[in-house]
Amino acid sequence: MATLHTVNKSPFQNQTLLSCLQHTKSGDAVLLIEDGVYGATKGTALSDAVTGLSAGVKLYVLGSDLAARGIDVAKLGKDITSVDYAGFVDLVADHDRTQNWL
């Protein structure tokens, strides 16, 4: 009974990503989309917090939203996987529910 969480806001602008991560259960997945992808990069003021709160949770990021913002996949944090739109669909299908953190 795992949940796919999506986050579409910049973690530097509000607390949505951190709140989402604090409400996940082991086995859940979090997909960062739109401005949420800024939470996926390493070496930021928030990257340690994101890593620390993601134990037992799989982190994904939508590749087209990364590219739009000029973020190279080499800048992604450890254990964060980039997916395309088909991968997005697979994630939705593979989880029992999707929760959008708007």
Place this chain on the structure above:
Amino acid sequence: MSEVKKFLYVNRKAPYGTIYAQESLEVVLIGAAFDQDVSMAFLDDGVFQLTKGQDTKEAGLKNFSPTFRALGDYEVTKLYVEQESLDERGLTLDDLQDIQYEDEDDDYAEKPSIIVVSRAGMADVMADQDVVLSF
């Protein structure tokens, strides 16, 4: 000749998640026609607007980032970028576009438009304006 005023356009939002960044550029370009002293400030998530390598094809969005390199032609030559905002986001000047203008008072020499300032320096820039418009 009317008095020239100092206008500052403050950009604090990332480029594509909301329409603010694109609207700001539109207003700057319109405002540039009025021969005022125009500057732009980039702080908080606004620094993301200036990153290089933006490719919006797959996301199906309009890539407006090349417009920043045309601002010099509209005599918008002062783009203040806050150092602390870059640091917090794991960015350096190297991650930003190389934006230049031709200085007509110096034999059209190409000079950088981006001016990196501290948070305190940004406060000074803001305090020095006649009009501040926020996006």
